[in-house]
Amino acid sequence: MAYGLQINGFDFTYGVYSVIQKGTLYYTVIVDKANHPDIREWRTVFVPLGIRDISKNELRPTVVEINNTIVMTPPASGVEHLYFVLGR
Numbered sequence: 429m430a431y432g433l434q435i436n437g438f439d440f441t442y443g444v445y446s447v448i449q450k451g452t453l454y455y456t457v458i459v460d461k462a463n464h465p466d467i468r469e470w471r472t473v474f475v476p477l478g479i480r481d482i483s484k485n486e487l488r489p490t491v492v493e494i495n496n497t498i499v500m501t502p503p504a505s506g507v508e509h510l511y512f513v514l515g516r
Contacts, residue, residue: 444516445469445471445514445515445516446514446515446516447512447513447514448464448467448470448513448514448515449511449512449513450510450511450512450513451510451511452477452508452509452510452511453474453489453500453502453508453509453510453511454502454508455502456499456500456501456502457499457500457511458497458498458499458500459497459498459500459513460496460497461496461497461498462496464515467515467516468515468516469515469516470493470498470513470514470515471513471514471515472491472498472500472511472512472513472514473511473512473514474488474489474509474510474511474512475509475510475511475512476507476508476509477507477508477509477510478507478508480507486507487503487504487505487507488503488509489501489502489503489509489511490503498513
């Protein structure tokens with residue numbers, strides 16, 4: 429079983445997102461969907477690191493799906509973010 433939950437040999441592979449890839453977004457990261465042929469639904473989540481200044485507009489990373497790849501780019505502000513690529 430590539431992802432999901434297994435109890436007593438039974439695969440619960442529906443309704444569950446698994447972490448496919450995670451890391452810190454210092455530079456542009458490319459995820460190749462072809463490496464995970466069993467994943468049909470994809471999501472990305474970003475979590476800012478460090479102390480945030482709430483008086484400023486927060487810049488978020490961008491994510492673009494191009495053909496069979498997911499391209500994540502950090503914000504120009506230089507604020508570091510954790511990224512999680514989820515799939516099911």
